[in-house]
Amino acid sequence: MNTLIKLFLAIVIFPNILIAQTSKKKYEYNIDLLHMSNDEVRVSFAPPKNNLKQGKFIIPKLVPGFYEAMDFGQYVSNLVATDKKGKKVATERLDKNSWMIHDLKNVSSISYKVAGGWNSLKQKTQGAKSPGSMFKKDSVSVINYNSLVGYFEKIKDIPYQVTITKNKDFYASSALDYQQKDKNTDVVWAKDYRQLVDSPVLYCVPDTTWLKIGKTEVLVSFYNKKERHYSKKIAQEIENILKNQEAYLGGTLPVNKYAFLIYVESSNQRGYMGDGLEHSQSTVCLYYAGNMNFLSDALRRVASHEFFHIITPLNIHSEQIQHYDFLNPTLSEHLWMYEGMTEYATIHMPIKQKMISLEDFEKSIEEKIQGMKEFDNKLSFTEISKNAMERQDQYMNFYQKGALLGLCLDIRLRELSGGKMGTQDLMLMLMKKYGAGKYFKDDDLFDEITKMTYPEIRTFFRDFVEGGQPIPLKEYLEKAGLNYDEATGKVTTIPHPDPKQLALRKAWINQ
Numbered sequence: 001m002n003t004l005i006k007l008f009l010a011i012v013i014f015p016n017i018l019i020a021q022t023s024k025k026k027y028e029y030n031i032d033l034l035h036m037s038n039d040e041v042r043v044s045f046a047p048p049k050n051n052l053k054q055g056k057f058i059i060p061k062l063v064p065g066f067y068e069a070m071d072f073g074q075y076v077s078n079l080v081a082t083d084k085k086g087k088k089v090a091t092e093r094l095d096k097n098s099w100m101i102h103d104l105k106n107v108s109s110i111s112y113k114v115a116g117g118w119n120s121l122k123q124k125t126q127g128a129k130s131p132g133s134m135f136k137k138d139s140v141s142v143i144n145y146n147s148l149v150g151y152f153e154k155i156k157d158i159p160y161q162v163t164i165t166k167n168k169d170f171y172a173s174s175a176l177d178y179q180q181k182d183k184n185t186d187v188v189w190a191k192d193y194r195q196l197v198d199s200p201v202l203y204c205v206p207d208t209t210w211l212k213i214g215k216t217e218v219l220v221s222f223y224n225k226k227e228r229h230y231s232k233k234i235a236q237e238i239e240n241i242l243k244n245q246e247a248y249l250g251g252t253l254p255v256n257k258y259a260f261l262i263y264v265e266s267s268n269q270r271g272y273m274g275d276g277l278e279h280s281q282s283t284v285c286l287y288y289a290g291n292m293n294f295l296s297d298a299l300r301r302v303a304s305h306e307f308f309h310i311i312t313p314l315n316i317h318s319e320q321i322q323h324y325d326f327l328n329p330t331l332s333e334h335l336w337m338y339e340g341m342t343e344y345a346t347i348h349m350p351i352k353q354k355m356i357s358l359e360d361f362e363k364s365i366e367e368k369i370q371g372m373k374e375f376d377n378k379l380s381f382t383e384i385s386k387n388a389m390e391r392q393d394q395y396m397n398f399y400q401k402g403a404l405l406g407l408c409l410d411i412r413l414r415e416l417s418g419g420k421m422g423t424q425d426l427m428l429m430l431m432k433k434y435g436a437g438k439y440f441k442d443d444d445l446f447d448e449i450t451k452m453t454y455p456e457i458r459t460f461f462r463d464f465v466e467g468g469q470p471i472p473l474k475e476y477l478e479k480a481g482l483n484y485d486e487a488t489g490k491v492t493t494i495p496h497p498d499p500k501q502l503a504l505r506k507a508w509i510n511q
């Protein structure tokens with residue numbers, strides 16, 4: 001009886017709430033990319049219906065995937081609130097990223113100006129540029145909504161409708177579907193703030209190529225001032241990477257649609273600089289480079305890394321990431337996994353899939369060892385992860401030692417399982433257990449992984465991730481028939497490995 005009533009109520013009430021939410025309560029935003037002045041964009045929105053005497057309006061201090069305060073509110077100026085008669089309503093700026101809007105229930109419009117966070121990739125600004133926005137009136141805009149759109153502290157988890165006024169020749173490349181209302185107007189919907197911020201967009205005259213990898217639709221969108229027909233060439237490289245990632249991930253890519261938004265600024269220097277940020281269904285990759293020959297290497301490193309993030313943190317993450325606080329986030333202790341395991345997969349996949357030679361792989365291990373030497377080798381990775389905002393001096397070590405931790409964990413798992421299980425299998429198991437909508441508790445992860453694997457793995461985590469013991473690289477590489485000379489930093493193949501070493505190496509890297 002009880003169950004029956006509950007069931008009945010659930011059926012009747014739930015759709016009503018749903019209808020009320022989608023039809024009435026939403027943020028309606030307008031962004032004008034056409035009438036810019038000084039590369040500043042005009043933004044306005046109608047607050048959702050509410051009964052609040054006042055409301056705190058927030059623009060993020062930082063966003064998921066970055067562990068440094070970026071204060072996106074710093075780009076917002078001239079915020080004005082008006083009622084339906086057009087009369088000004090009092091507002092006050094509380095700090096860099098928040099404003100108090102008085103008499104909120106009677107406010108019908110709030111407008112402000114937003115400046116781009118960067119103009120050129122050569123500009124030295126604090127932090128990365130991939131989570132920020134840039135606007136160039138007649139050529140290109142890279143938009144991360146966290147720098148343009150905000151929310152009220154007390155009005156969260158409702159949809160966003162964003163109307164964008166733009167140059168008639170511009171096309172919106174994004175994981176979200178942009179509907180063209182007329183030649184100068186696009187409209188896009190997001191189910192909530194998190195999804196909007198998770199879906200950047202590249203606006204420019206299109207240079208796009210679509211790929212189909214298994215069941216996944218992949219958009220490759222490209223912008224460079226000089227090279228205006230280049231996406232096809234990049235798409236070929238990306239297709240090769242993704243097909244190998246698909247095989248590496250057991251035959252399917254865990255996403256239906258994915259967009260690569262790639263912006264290249266030409267420089268007159270040798271080499272290149274890459275900056276990327278991962279999202280659930282897209283990535284922004286920014287490259288500053290002397291010529292286009294660098295691209296295949298750059299895509300293999302940056303685009304591949306960002307795509308691998310669909311495993312973690314996007315499908316395997318803690319509650320701090322699931323319930324992300326854009327103003328005062330608490331950080332998870334598992335950056336060793338989010339960044340370390342992602343970077344490990346990025347260097348492991350090419351050898352496992354036979355895209356590179358064993359010597360090339362040995363070189364990439366050497367690079368990581370060399371990189372790790374610039375950091376403190378005795379710190380607990382869980383500790384610096386929780387304090388990543390304060391420990392920016394150590395943060396980049398998650399890409400160096402973090403990747404090598406992944407390598408050691410992989411070898412250890414292969415050893416314990418007689419070659420049958422490695423980190424590839426572990427990550428797939430974790431993804432199955434959790435997935436995008438289900439989080440783990442920070443304190444439980446090591447025990448959960450131990451339950452899925454071997455008791456010895458708990459010791460591994462205790463010593464090398466929670467504790468500050470240096471990772472046993474020499475010992476572990478030797479198990480797989482590789483020699484690491486600690487004096488010179490060289491990694492080489494042992495000339496006559498025994499059958500045990502050979503078997504482990506075969507299982508680990510297919511060599």
Ligand SMILES: [Zn+2]
Nearest residue numbers: 305309339342
């Ligand atoms: Zn990353």
